[in-house]
Every structure is written in structure tokens, then in C-alpha cells.
Amino acid sequence: MTDPTTAAYWHARAAALKFETGHFIDGAFVPSLDGRVFETVNPATGAVLAEVAAGSAADVERAVASARRAFRSGVWSRMDPRARLAVLEKFSALIEENAELFAVTDTVDMGKPISEMLNIDVPGSYTAIKFFAETADKLEGAVTSTAASALHYILRQPLGVVGLIVPWNYPLMMAAWKLGPALVTGNSVVLKPAEQSPLSAALLAKLFIEAGGPPGVLNVVQGVGEEAGKALALHNDVDKIGFTGSVEVGKLMMIYSGQSNLKRVTTECGGKSPQIVLADVEDLETTVSYCVNAIYGNQGEVCSAGSRLLVDESVHGDFVALFREKAAAGFNPGDPLDPATTMGPLVTSQHQKKVLSMIDSGRSEGAKLELGGGVPSALNQGCYVEPTLFSGVSPSMTIAREEIFGPVASVLKVNGIEEALSLANNTTFGLAASIWTRDVSTALRFGRDIEAGIVWVNCYDHGDMTQPWGGFKQSGNGRDKCLEALTQYTQTKSVWVNIGA
Numbered sequence: 405m406t407d408p409t410t411a412a413y414w415h416a417r418a419a420a421l422k423f424e425t426g427h428f429i430d431g432a433f434v435p436s437l438d439g440r441v442f443e444t445v446n447p448a449t450g451a452v453l454a455e456v457a458a459g460s461a462a463d464v465e466r467a468v469a470s471a472r473r474a475f476r477s478g479v480w481s482r483m484d485p486r487a488r489l490a491v492l493e494k495f496s497a498l499i500e501e502n503a504e505l506f507a508v509t510d511t512v513d514m515g516k517p518i519s520e521m522l523n524i525d526v527p528g529s530y531t532a533i534k535f536f537a538e539t540a541d542k543l544e545g546a547v548t549s550t551a552a553s554a555l556h557y558i559l560r561q562p563l564g565v566v567g568l569i570v571p572w573n574y575p576l577m578m579a580a581w582k583l584g585p586a587l588v589t590g591n592s593v594v595l596k597p598a599e600q601s602p603l604s605a606a607l608l609a610k611l612f613i614e615a616g617g618p619p620g621v622l623n624v625v626q627g628v629g630e631e632a633g634k635a636l637a638l639h640n641d642v643d644k645i646g647f648t649g650s651v652e653v654g655k656l657m658m659i660y661s662g663q664s665n666l667k668r669v670t671t672e673c674g675g676k677s678p679q680i681v682l683a684d685v686e687d688l689e690t691t692v693s694y695c696v697n698a699i700y701g702n703q704g705e706v707c708s709a710g711s712r713l714l715v716d717e718s719v720h721g722d723f724v725a726l727f728r729e730k731a732a733a734g735f736n737p738g739d740p741l742d743p744a745t746t747m748g749p750l751v752t753s754q755h756q757k758k759v760l761s762m763i764d765s766g767r768s769e770g771a772k773l774e775l776g777g778g779v780p781s782a783l784n785q786g787c788y789v790e791p792t793l794f795s796g797v798s799p800s801m802t803i804a805r806e807e808i809f810g811p812v813a814s815v816l817k818v819n820g821i822e823e824a825l826s827l828a829n830n831t832t833f834g835l836a837a838s839i840w841t842r843d844v845s846t847a848l849r850f851g852r853d854i855e856a857g858i859v860w861v862n863c864y865d866h867g868d869m870t871q872p873w874g875g876f877k878q879s880g881n882g883r884d885k886c887l888e889a890l891t892q893y894t895q896t897k898s899v900w901v902n903i904g905a
């Protein structure tokens with residue numbers, strides 16, 4: 405039980421978990437005012453992990469009031485930037501120190517493999533907080549060139565109270581990506597985690613206080629989207645919503661803004677990201693390995709999943725054969741607490757049903773099933789779906805158009821870059837895209853003409869914190885990571901001083 409390379413170690417850690425299940429308001433865990441709770445379930449086993457406070461508008465009211473008090477007091481918003489930097493660096497260090505606790509918590513709560521938590525989510529989270537911490541004293545205002553009789557300076561100031569509404573596919577990391585820029589710029593925050601994965605947000609809030617963060621600056625309201633999330637997005641004293649989730653709910657955020665106080669809204673939504681493989685691909689083996697990882701990593705529950713494979717007809721046969729081979733060898737669904745597992749269950753049985761029904765639509769609309777297509781026979785207890793591959797997919801099929809958010813890849817045959825680019829852009833989404841080619845001009849042209857916010861050439865999913873993360877078209881209007889995120893949590897103020905003669 406002391407060897408973290410074994411499943412037994414992680415099962416023992418999971419069995420010993422004790423969860424905080426309340427909202428976190430003004431530096432303390434509190435139950436819902438009306439006492440209601442909801443269950444969060446381990447999707448690998450169906451076991452109820454905890455009963456979590458179900459937030460209502462009244463709980464949101466308390467959290468927003470606490471955030472507003474903290475903001476107006478200046479305890480954080482006017483704190484010396486170097487002191488804010490120190491708190492956030494400590495916060496980042498504490499996340500790193502508690503890596504195993506975060507890893508096992510999100511793994512049991514939403515099903516992703518423990519190895520992904522340890523290698524991607526947890527490092528991606530403490531690195532994000534550290535990256536933004538380091539900007540604390542780098543954000544500058546300006547003095548403009550005006551007539552000598554005036555001094556005009558521009559302050560860049562925090563917005564006030566920010567609501568952060570995040571999804572379940574990377575519970576810790578999506579929260580960290582937004583908390584970093586929101587907090588470092590001096591805002592107070594009310595974080596609303598997804599109801600499918602509420603548990604790690606409570607840990608985050610606790611560690612912020614341990615790092616020296618003042619009470620009331622980071623609050624967490626738990627609850628279902630249609631109630632707690634909606635109340636937050638409609639609140640008249642919330643200055644901004646930073647949202648990550650589906651297009652459907654992203655649109656609602658804008659409606660709620662219009663129905664309330666015209667609060668700022670940034671959205672990071674879904675995708676149907678193309679991976680183009682051209683006839684002059686350098687190394688088909690490597691390319692296929694990337695393509696397989698790009699769709700099956702995190703069970704395909706990734707906004708940027710490379711779900712549309714646009715493969716030139718000259719390499720199509722070899723591509724599909726290699727893809728089947730590498731997918732079967734690399735992704736076998738299993739116990740997410742086993743460090744050797746590369747694919748866990750989907751997040752809920754409801755989501756599993758949705759993904760299976762999309763697979764059915766692929767079959768019934770005439771695509772050719774090359775791999776998977778159902779529930780793994782040995783794993784009928786959890787919410788598992790086999791890695792699935794369709795070839796013979798046409799652009800009008802549902803599986804070519806809609807985000808499935810599961811381990812389902814669709815191969816469309818193309819003839820050359822013109823057709824590939826035109827099909828790649830034939831979507832309402834525009835989050836990510838990749839191209840595999842040896843031709844520099846083709847790659848540069850793709851970089852220029854593809855309608856997507858994140859583009860890869862001869863790779864997929866590479867990047868660091870400097871990379872703007874966000875979409876074109878209905879994939880959203882915000883940018884996470886990157887320095888640009890700071891401007892989304894600040895506003896300018898013009899101060900014109902009349903000097904006189």
C-alpha cells in the first residue's frame with residue numbers, strides 16, 4: 405500500500421478520503437440555507453461518494469455579498485501586488501504539495517485515469533496559478549500624450565466580483581485556469597463547479613486560505629447549473645462571468661447577462677476539431693499515434709478533442725489500419741485508480757447513454773464501424789464506452805457535425821488541401837485544428853485560413869501557459885491561459901487631470 409505505481413495504493417487513498425461538502429463562503433464551509441443536498445457518484449463503480457450542498461439563489465446571494473464586502477474592503481483588491489504574488493505562489497505550491505489528494509479526488513469524482521491527473525491536470529493547475537501569480541506586478545496602466553495643460557493617465561483595475569462557472573472534464577484545471585487571472589488582478593471570486601465533479605473545488609478554497617488569501621476573496625457555491633449557476637449568472641452584483649462549458653449553456657450566459665446587469669461574459673465552449681492528414685505526411689506512424697491520443701485521451705471528454713479526421717485518400721487505407729492497431733494497443737478502458745489504465749469511465753451514466761446514442765446514429769446513417777462501438781463486455785458496472793472509430797463518414801452525418809464528447813473518432817476521406825480545408829471550416833465550431841504535411845507553404849496557408857483559435861502543425865496538444873486557449877465561432881469568445889486573459893478580468897479607467905496653464 406505504499407507503492408504509488410500500484411492500484412492498491414490508490415484504492416487505499418480513495419477509501420481514506422474525507423470530503424468537504426458545504427459551500428465555502430467568507431472563509432468557512434457552510435451548508436445550504438435550506439439544507440438541500442445532491443449526490444455525487446463515482447462513475448467507475450456507481451457508488452455515492454458524498455452528499456454535497458445544493459446551492460439556491462439565497463446561497464449565491466450570501467457568496468456574492470461576501471465577495472463584494474471583501475472587494476470593497478481592499479484587503480485583496482488593493483493589496484500590494486508583491487504580497488498578492490506571494491499568496492498566489494504559496495497557493496500554487498500547496499496545490500503541488502497536495503498533488504495526490506487532488507488526483508485521487510477528481511479521479512473518483514469524474515472517472516479520469518489517475519495517471520492523467522498526476523501528469524496533466526495537477527501540474528497544469530499549479531503551473532497556471534504560478535504563471536499568473538508572476539504577473540502580479542507586471543500589469544501596467546498608461547500615460548497618454550496629451551496637451552501640456554493636462555495629465556491623462558489610464559488605470560487598469562479589477563472588475564469587482566467575478567463568477568466562474570466551470571465544467572467537469574478537467575475539474576481542477578479549468579478552475580485554476582480561471583482563478584489565476586481573476587485573482588491576480590485583484591477581483592473577488594464566486595466559483596461554481598460542475599455538479600458532476602464538485603469535490604476538488606472545496607480543497608482549492610481551503611488551500612487559498614492556508615496560503616494567506618483573505619476570507620471572502622475566493623468563495624465556492626456548489627449546486628446544479630440550472631439553479632446555482634443560473635442565479636450566479638443572473639446576479640446584479642456580479643460584474644463578470646467567466647464560463648467554460650457547452651455552447652448551449654454559453655449562449656444562456658449571454659442571455660442572463662442581458663436579462664440582468666449587462667455583466668461581461670467570456671465563454672470557452674465545445675469543439676469538433678479537425679486533424680488533417682495530407683498525402684505528403686512525413687511519418688504516418690507518428691501521425692497516427694498523435695491522432696489516437698488526440699481523440700481518446702481523457703475518454704474523449706476534451707473540448708479540443710481531434711474528433712474529425714480528414715485523411716487524404718492516398719494514405720487513407722494505411723491510416724485506418726494503423727489507427728485501429730494503435731487504438732486497441734494504447735487505450736483499454738479499465739479501473740481509473742490503476743496507474744496503468746489509459747481510459748476510465750465516462751462521467752455519468754446519462755453521458756454514457758448520450759455517447760452510445762451518437763454511436764448508434766453513426767451506424768444508422770451509414771458510416772462504417774472500424775473499432776469499438778459499445779460498452780466493454782467486462783466493464784458493465786461503470787459508465788464505460790469502448791474507443792470507437794468510424795470510417796466512410798460523410799460531412800452531413802451527425803457524428804461529423806456534433807460534439808460527441810466521448811471516445812468516438814470519425815474519418816472522412818479527402819482529396820488534397822483544398823477539400824480538406826473547406827471541410828475543416830465547414831462547422832459551427834472553431835476551437836482547435838491540426839495539419840500533418842511536409843510542405844511549409846501548405847502549413848502556413850493552413851495556419852492563416854483555418855477558422856480555429858488553436859492550431860497545431862505536425863503535432864497535437866502541444867503548448868504551454870503562453871498559448872491563448874479559446875475558440876473562433878461558437879467555440880467561444882474568451883481566451884484562457886496566456887497574458888491576454890488578464891485583460892478579461894480588468895477594466896481601464898481614464899483619469900484626466902487639468903493642470904491649467
Ligand code: NAD
Nearest residue numbers: 570571572597598629630633634649650653672673674707
Ligand atoms: P455544461 O455547459 O453542461 O456545464 C458547464 C457549467 O455550467 C457547469 O458548472 C454547469 O453546472 C453550469 N450550467 C449548466 N446549465 C446552466 C445554466 N442554465 N445556468 C448556469 N450554469 C449552468 O458543460 P459540461 O457538460 O459541464 O462540460 C462539457 C462542455 O464543456 C463541452 O462542450 C466541452 O467542449 C466544454 N469545454 C470547453 C473548454 C474550452 O476551453 N473551450 C474546456 C473544457 C470543456
